[in-house]
Amino acid sequence: MTATATRPPAPPTSRPPRPPRVISFSQRLSRWDLKVSPYLYISPFFIMFAVVGLFPIAFTAVISFMDWDLVRNSGQFIGFDQYAWILGQPQFWTALRNTFSIFLFSAVPQLIAAIFIAAMLDRNIRAKTFWRMGVLVPFVMAPVAVALIFSNMFGDNHGLVNNILTDVGLPAIQWHKDAFWSHVAIATMVNFRWTGYNTLILLAAMQAIPRDYYEAATVDGAGAFRQFRSITLPSLKPTLIFVIITATIGGLQIFDEPRMFDQFGRGGAAQQWLTITLYLYDIGWGQWNFGRAAALAWILFLIILIIGLINLLVTRRLVRDEGRR
Amino acid sequence: MTALETPPISTTEASDSERMPQPRATRGRNRTTKIRGVRAGFWVYVGLGVVLVGALFPFYWSFLIGSGDSSTINDPNMSWIPGGNFLENAATVVNDPAVNFWRALGNSITSSLLIAASVVVTSTLAGWAFAKLRFPGSKPLLVFVVATMAVPMQLGVVPLYILFSDLGWTGNIGAIVIPAVTSAFGVFWMTQYLQQSVPDELIEAARVDGASMIRTFWTIGVVAARPAAAMLGLFTFVTAWNNFFWPFIVLDRSDPTLPVALSLLQSNHFVDYSIVLAGVLLSTLPLLLLFVFAGKQLVSGIMQGAVKG
Secondary structure, eight states: OOOOTSOOOOOOOOOSOOOOOOOOOOHHHHHHHHHHHHHHHHHHHHEEEEHIIIHHHHHHHHHHHHEEEHHHHHHHTTTTTHHHHHHHHHHHHHHHHHHHHHHHHHHHHHHHHHHHHHHHSSOOOOHHHHHHHHHHGGGGGGGGHHHHHHHHTTTTTTHHHHHHHTTTTTTOOTTOOOHHHHHHHHHHHHHHHHHHHHHHHHHHHHTSSSSSHHHHHHHHTOOHHHHHIIIHHHHHHHHHHHHHHHHHHHHHTOOOOHHTSSSSSSSSOOOTTOOOOEEEEEEEIIIIOOHHHHHHHHHHHOOOOOHHHHHHHHHHHHHHHHHHH | OOHHHHHHHHHHHHHHHHHHHGGGHHHHHHHHHHHHTOOOOOHHHHHHHHHHHHHHHHHHHHHHHSOTTTTTOOTTTOOOOSSSSSHHHHHHHHHHHHHHTHHHHHHHHHHHHHHHHHHHHHHHHHHHHHHOOOOOTHHHHHHHHHHHHHTTTTHHHHHHHHHHHHHHHHSHHHHHGGSOOHHHHHHHHHHHHHHHHOOHHHHHHHHHOOHHHHIIIOOOOOOOOHHHHHHHHHHHHHHHOOOOOOHHHOOOOOOOOOHHHHHHHHHTTTTHHHHHHHHOOOOOOOHHHHHHHHHHHHHHHHHHHHOOO
């Protein structure tokens, strides 16, 4: 409106004369609106994320190279010493072993169970919503609550599971003393809470498989099991990759269940079920050594990244193999 | 792979039945249902029944123990019928000054609501921009958001703790709300949803009609986003409610959330599990109630997220 109006008129040679481009205030506002709005919309997320997400991650990295003084609230750079200290602790390796062991005992049976339950839900059943809600009920219970119930059921002396075992003539199991069995008990808690959730994700993927594949397979004379193996499973691969990766990220961070497995919360008398995050908590808020806790946090993150990448590579290969066959 | 070879056969099958004259239609319908083989049989219900019992049993077990007394658990001839002490045990939980049950309930409600609301708002705004507005840098920024979903909470707790103790906020529920006000998962979720549910033409039409960006967002984006926003809110609420690690670190024992209160209950009453499990049920009750009313939405939310995600 203003700038363009004062522009000298176009030279008479250029004919037909283009009308002077008059950009009204509202038009300019609209253009500015178009350009700036997207950034305006994403800014609340990114600003908050920078403050509570990015800054802490970077700062953790800084602290992990420091001997952090809680009183002065500052630290002294000591290079990789904290990392070396962590890696030199036998407790760290025990925690690493336990974390992986619990993760495997939870992820593998859970996925197998979830696939089969999803296959049942995928059939033409009555009261679909009822059954779907039914499998999801455990998800609303806090892991802490789940852990309290199960550590009671897995009690060493009068726990429900041991009572049943002795009733049928089997020896009672020392759930809280034996490392292997404590991992089974803790993995059971994880499975209880997450199986239904993963079932629903896999069910959604199953329902996206075109039904005529199955019809055709039936015409070809393929039985239910063959159909499941040759149609359902291969079509589930992308979803399975997603589920496995999420389970890895979550599973390697496990804290709530082992923390609540007994009333001391320190991973057992001989660190039978000490996990990495439990160890991190102990270093940070038991021994109040933030430098070491930060180093352990980064080690945990790197482990998650490595395992995630391995998962991705392995599952991708499997998918490609399946395609070639 | 059979799946890839078979579709042609199924097409001939379909066109066959199309050609079929009217009288055979009923038989044709019967046959297709049979071919789909999906009318579930008895064993499917048995299998699902077992799963359902497994999913509900721990709830029943905690009621069984929680309604007994301290000796119930050690009784070899324990009855499978609940005792009559639940209210008494619940009263012990609620009145235990070391557990602060009512404060914990209040804190859980307030913090989970605040977190859910702010995650929904920030995610809807960012999701709309990523899904429907073109701007330089949009692709890499979205990839960045997705990548951050792999970052564990553990990676931030040390500096956050230092930050909040500097501010004097440890023990305040602000310390558990602030770190959770945004969610990369939420942004990803809303982006996916809005991408598919809003046609671009609609936005262009609105722009041509002279609607400002904010007006377009408000009248088209927000309206379209409502179902996904509800599910995201529900999901975030449940996650926030159940969160333990960070609240356990940063909150004072005198001002906990419910999961933190449960851990206090355990350390105070581990000799009497009837009280611990009564507390477990009590703290789960609000979410069970929520599940009764909104469980259906939670189910379809998880399933939709799976297909799109």
